[in-house]
Amino acid sequence: MTLRARTWLCAAGALGVAVLLVTAFLRMPEFGGTLHLYRDLALPAAIARATPNLVSSVNFDLRALDTLGEETIVAAAVVGTLSLLQPSPAERERIEPQRGYVMPVVKLAGYLMLPVTLLLGIDVVVHGHLTPGGGFQGGVVLATGWHLLYISGSYPALKRLRPIDWCEYAEAAATGLYVVAGLAGLVIGGAFLANVLPKGEFGSLLSAGTVPVLSVLIGIEVAAGLVVLLARFLGQGLIREEDP
Amino acid sequence: MACYGVAGWLLLIGAIGIVRSRHLVHTVVSLSVAQAGTYVLLLGIGYQDRAGAPIVVQDQRRPVVDPMVQAMTLTDIVVSATITALLLGLTIQISKRHGTVDPDELRALRG
Numbered sequence: 001m002t003l004r005a006r007t008w009l010c011a012a013g014a015l016g017v018a019v020l021l022v023t024a025f026l027r028m029p030e031f032g033g034t035l036h037l038y039r040d041l042a043l044p045a046a047i048a049r050a051t052p053n054l055v056s057s058v059n060f061d062l063r064a065l066d067t068l069g070e071e072t073i074v075a076a077a078v079v080g081t082l083s084l085l086q087p088s089p090a091e092r093e094r095i096e097p098q099r100g101y102v103m104p105v106v107k108l109a110g111y112l113m114l115p116v117t118l119l120l121g122i123d124v125v126v127h128g129h130l131t132p133g134g135g136f137q138g139g140v141v142l143a144t145g146w147h148l149l150y151i152s153g154s155y156p157a158l159k160r161l162r163p164i165d166w167c168e169y170a171e172a173a174a175t176g177l178y179v180v181a182g183l184a185g186l187v188i189g190g191a192f193l194a195n196v197l198p199k200g201e202f203g204s205l206l207s208a209g210t211v212p213v214l215s216v217l218i219g220i221e222v223a224a225g226l227v228v229l230l231a232r233f234l235g236q237g238l239i240r241e242e243d244p
Numbered sequence: 245m246a247c248y249g250v251a252g253w254l255l256l257i258g259a260i261g262i263v264r265s266r267h268l269v270h271t272v273v274s275l276s277v278a279q280a281g282t283y284v285l286l287l288g289i290g291y292q293d294r295a296g297a298p299i300v301v302q303d304q305r306r307p308v309v310d311p312m313v314q315a316m317t318l319t320d321i322v323v324s325a326t327i328t329a330l331l332l333g334l335t336i337q338i339s340k341r342h343g344t345v346d347p348d349e350l351r352a353l354r355g
Contacts, residue, residue: 039312047302
């Protein structure tokens with residue numbers, strides 16, 4: 001099919017979808033209105049379990065099973081990308097750091113921001129049940145903060161401080177422990193991933209039962225998975241262009 | 245209402261981007277744009293005028309926006325990020341095997 005024919009076909013389809021969307025939107029509840037059925041159910045449930053962050057409460061308590069699925073998607077994507085980006089033996093020999101020029105100020109900023117970013121990432125993960133954030137967000141901050149070393153131009157340092165093997169183990173272990181926490185809920189509480197730990201005082205660090213535990217597990221899983229993913233992509237980028 | 249319009253627009257323009265794409269990285273980015281429409285739609289559904297963020301205190305009086313759709317947006321972002329990683333990995337392999345990243349030039353399968 002030529003590009004022109006394809007574009008016309010697509011335009012017709014897009015028009016149809018647009019009509020469907022508009023008719024659907026016209027029958028939706030008013031934008032910005034007060035009708036939010038799930039919110040009205042989630043709010044008392046979260047307060048009863050001492051979880052100030054409602055989104056974390058939904059993710060790691062009310063719909064914790066969905067989060068297990070999400071976590072499995074991340075793990076599957078990492079495994080898939082690992083197998084897709086496996087360098088061939090010939091390529092493996094060519095992977096070597098290229099020395100480029102990095103402005104000193106970028107270097108300095110990278111080194112200054114590295115500890116700050118890592119601390120921030122840990123803080124976001126650990127306080128996931130109290131403040132905005134949680135395992136997914138904090139994990140991404142941790143993994144990308146780690147790569148400030150790469151931005152600062154020290155790929156050898158990144159390679160030394162990036163234990164890929166351990167990250168792969170940590171990712172698998174965190175995924176497995178999430179299931180173990182779910183089974184513990186099944187044994188003690190009678191439901192898979194039931195919130196069985198003591199609820200604690202509202203707003204304190206050790207509260208909300210299993211929510212912070214699951215949040216930290218997800219944080220480890222996401223951080224380790226992203227480090228592995230980025231390592232593979234960086235490895236591909238370092239295969240030199242001129243080689244066939 | 246305009247919010248829903250933006251969501252629908254992003255979805256459609258992303259889909260058109262995929263169809264008209266001449267470069268596989270462009271295709272992947274277009275998919276991300278289409279998916280961004282779903283974020284806007286979800287957050288738009290949960291929005292309430294003059295409501296606060298869903299971080300509450302024990303005797304919460306002020307209304308908050310819907311946390312359920314925010315959690316679903318998070319799921320959406322995770323799926324989008326992992327799909328993007330997988331597709332970019334595929335793109336790298338295609339570029340190595342076929343020497344091209346134009347979807348129209350990819351005719352035959354090659355092992």
